[in-house]
Every structure is written in C-alpha cells, then in structure tokens.
Amino acid sequence: MKEIEILVIGGGPAGLSAAAAAADLGASVLLLxxxxKPGGQLVKQTHKFFGSKKQYAGDRGYQIGDFLIEQCENNPKVEVWTETTVLGIYEDGVVTAEGQGKHLKINPEKIIVATGASERMITFPNNDLPGIYGAGAVQTLMNVHGIVPGQRVLMIGAGNIGLIVSYQLMQAGVEIAGIIEASPTIGGYLVHASKIRRAGVPILTSHTIIEAYGKDSVEGAIICKLDDKWQPIPGSKQDLKVDVICLAVGLSPLTELCFQADCQMKYVPELSGHVPIRNKYLETTRLGLYVAGDVSGVEEASSAMVEGRLAGICAASSLGHGNDVTPKLQAEALAELSELRAGPAGQKTVKGIMKLMNKGGAAC
Known part of the structure; x- marks a missing residue:
C-alpha cells in the first residue's frame, strides 16, 4: 500500500499544475x-497560446507541456508514475490502479482528479469506415508520430480544435476540402478562421454530413445545408471526394471516476456534460476530493492549468501546508480564472459554473 498526502490522477495541464502547486507548498504528491509521458493534450499542440504571460502566451503547447513536466521532475516532493491507469476510488479512501505489471493500492489523504475529456463522435451512415478520425487522433498521428492521415480531408466542426487541426494539416501538405459546421456561426476564434479562409479553404456554416461512402475506406462524403430548424434543405446536397473525415465536434468530461467515487453530479450543457458539483475552490461533495481541468467542464488549456494550481493549493492547505500564503494564492488563482472567462467565449462557462454553485458544494 502506497501512502501519500496528495494523489493527482491525470498528468495533463491541470494535473501537472496541481502537483507542482501542492508540492511547492510542501505536500508530498504522487501523480499517475x-x-x-505526462503532458496530456499539450504534447501534440504545436500552435501558440493566447492570453497573458501568466498563461504562457506566445509559447507553443508542447513547450508548455515540457515546462510543466520539468517543474514536477525538479521537485523532490513529486513522484510521477507513468503507464499507470486508475481503476477505482473506494469508500475507505483507497485508490487502486494498474501499472508496472501490477495491481497497485494507494492510500492518499487528498485526491485531485484531472482526467480531462474524451472526443465526441456523431452518427451517420458508414461512420465506422477506415479513414474517419477524431481531431485529437489526427493531432497525435501528425504532431507526435509524424504521419499524415491522408491526402484530402473534410473537417467537421469549426470550433477552435477543428480550425487549428485544419491549419496543421495544411502545414503538413494535406488538402482541406472544406470545413463544415452545423451551427450558423463559427465556434472558434476569428484569428484561426481567418488563417483558414486566407488559404482558400471554405468554411460552410449551417452544414452537416449526411453519410460517408467507400468500399474499404473513406472515398467521399455527402454533405448538405441546414435550415434555421436544423433540418436538411432539399436540393442542397454536395458530394466531396475525400479520403479522410475528421470529427471535431466537441469533448465530454471524463468523469467515470467521479461517479464511481460517489461525487454528486449534475448535467450542465454549458460545461459539456455531466460534471461533479464543487465549490469555488474545486472541492467536490466528497470531502477531500478535488477536480481540475476538463473533467470539471471543458475549457481551454489555460483555464485547466489555473484550475490545477488552485486545486493543488487548496488540497495542500487542507493538510496544513502553506497556510500563511494560501489566501493570497487562492485569490490570485480565482482572479486569473475570472480574467480568462471575462470575454464572450467564457460566458458559457460562467453560466454553467453558476448552475453548479446554486446547487451547492463542499467547503474548502
């Protein structure tokens, strides 16, 4: 049985930030x-971040990931176990995991769940043909393994992920036949959409895919235009010859462990699905269990890092570490989150969080 003060589950931007923040205050931390390799989605992000210097503006995702990993590796209070999958969080506080070819048991005093999110899929005829990918899988192929998925791609979804991955595909020499978006407006930042349009790639809003076709793999897709009731408009079908269909249709929080740990959950569309109810310090209704990052509601990596830092500070403080500086650090992190969510893009998240706060939560 491994005894530890704080267990962090998930080594993405939120988990790494949580581990470093808690260790900086003197807590002993185990990150699974x-x-x-830790880093989460950052390891395959080659684009530069926006925001302020505090959120590593101007640095590329993989560079930020390397920095966060170094922070943990250089702190003697942090222990990192890779290739280790958590299996369950039980009533007595014991966490089980599979790794190192063994069934592992860990007994932490506090837990921070930072498991991230999974890609959503959509249903349409032949959506199981080889050549149909999630956008994250395409990023992994290209930016981690140096493999292009195909030669001509239809991108479904004009949020930030769809726009960014489309541009990265173009940088790799892949042709983008078009980007379609079911909503009447583009969901991603204008700066990303402008780069795509300047390259001559059409972005078709109020459009969806009807079906994919091909014998042994994708050979094309039928798309159509939608009316204001989201119904196909007769006579608007287009046949696009492509060998890859890439789905960038959103993410869902990976909350299985939170359900299993008996956290009180709530479905909040603005946060992209079922999320654990928590207070402003990210402690859930299961006392001593905190959440941070996309598992608590899908946002950008910048917010995930700040949430991770806040969860790490609160978990460490609850064990008596850094109490002289905790109020200041908490206030700074909360102010930073408010700043990140201040613009139009953050209003949806703010609305979702308010729904959770009205429901209640634990005390930090």
Whole structure:
C-alpha cells in the first residue's frame, strides 16, 4: 500500500499544475498518468497560446507541456508514475490502479482528479469506415508520430480544435476540402478562421454530413445545408471526394471516476456534460476530493492549468501546508480564472459554473 498526502490522477495541464502547486507548498504528491509521458493534450499542440504571460502566451503547447513536466521532475516532493491507469476510488479512501505489471493500492489523504475529456463522435451512415478520425487522433498521428492521415480531408466542426487541426494539416501538405459546421456561426476564434479562409479553404456554416461512402475506406462524403430548424434543405446536397473525415465536434468530461467515487453530479450543457458539483475552490461533495481541468467542464488549456494550481493549493492547505500564503494564492488563482472567462467565449462557462454553485458544494 502506497501512502501519500496528495494523489493527482491525470498528468495533463491541470494535473501537472496541481502537483507542482501542492508540492511547492510542501505536500508530498504522487501523480499517475496512463500514457508513457505526462503532458496530456499539450504534447501534440504545436500552435501558440493566447492570453497573458501568466498563461504562457506566445509559447507553443508542447513547450508548455515540457515546462510543466520539468517543474514536477525538479521537485523532490513529486513522484510521477507513468503507464499507470486508475481503476477505482473506494469508500475507505483507497485508490487502486494498474501499472508496472501490477495491481497497485494507494492510500492518499487528498485526491485531485484531472482526467480531462474524451472526443465526441456523431452518427451517420458508414461512420465506422477506415479513414474517419477524431481531431485529437489526427493531432497525435501528425504532431507526435509524424504521419499524415491522408491526402484530402473534410473537417467537421469549426470550433477552435477543428480550425487549428485544419491549419496543421495544411502545414503538413494535406488538402482541406472544406470545413463544415452545423451551427450558423463559427465556434472558434476569428484569428484561426481567418488563417483558414486566407488559404482558400471554405468554411460552410449551417452544414452537416449526411453519410460517408467507400468500399474499404473513406472515398467521399455527402454533405448538405441546414435550415434555421436544423433540418436538411432539399436540393442542397454536395458530394466531396475525400479520403479522410475528421470529427471535431466537441469533448465530454471524463468523469467515470467521479461517479464511481460517489461525487454528486449534475448535467450542465454549458460545461459539456455531466460534471461533479464543487465549490469555488474545486472541492467536490466528497470531502477531500478535488477536480481540475476538463473533467470539471471543458475549457481551454489555460483555464485547466489555473484550475490545477488552485486545486493543488487548496488540497495542500487542507493538510496544513502553506497556510500563511494560501489566501493570497487562492485569490490570485480565482482572479486569473475570472480574467480568462471575462470575454464572450467564457460566458458559457460562467453560466454553467453558476448552475453548479446554486446547487451547492463542499467547503474548502
């Protein structure tokens, strides 16, 4: 049985930030990551971040990931186990995991769940053909393994992920036949959409895919225009010859462990699905269990890092570490989150969080 003060589950931007913040206050931390390297989505993000210097503006995602990993590796209070998958969080506080070819038991005093999110899929005829990918899978192929998925791509979804991955595909020499978006407006930042349009790639809003076709793999897709009631407009079908269909249709929080740990959950569309109810310090209704990052509601990586830092500070403080500086650090992190969510893009998240706060939560 491994005894530890704070267990962090997930080594993405939120988990790494949580581990570093808690360790900086003097807590002993164990971070578990199921992949062979921490970093989460950051390891495959080659685009530069926006925001302020505090959120590493101007740095590329993989560079930020390397920095966060170094922060943890250089702190003697942090222990990192890679290729380790958490199996369950039980009533007595014991956490079980599979790793190192063994069934592992860990007994932490506090837990921070930072498991991130999974890609959503959509249903349409032949959506199981080879050549149909999630956008995250395409990023992994290209930016981690150096493999292009195909030669001509239809991108479904004009949020930030769809726009960014489309541009990265173009940088790799792949043709983008078009980007379609079911909503009447583009969901991503204008700066990303402008780069795509300047390259001559059409972005078709109020459009959806009807079906994919091909014998052994994708050979094309039928798309159509939608009316203001989201119904196909007769006579608007187009046949696009493509060998890849990439789905960038959103993410869902990976909350299975929170359900299993008996956290009180609530479905909040603005936060992209079922999320654990928590207070402003990110402690859930299961006392001593905190959440941070996309598992608490899908946002940008910048917000995930700040939430991770806040969860790490609160978990460490609850064990008596850094109480002289905790109020100041908490206030700074909360102010930073408010700043990140201040613009139009953040209003949806703010609305979702308010729904959770009205429901209640635990005390930090």
């Amino acid at each position: 990551e199921r992949d062979d």
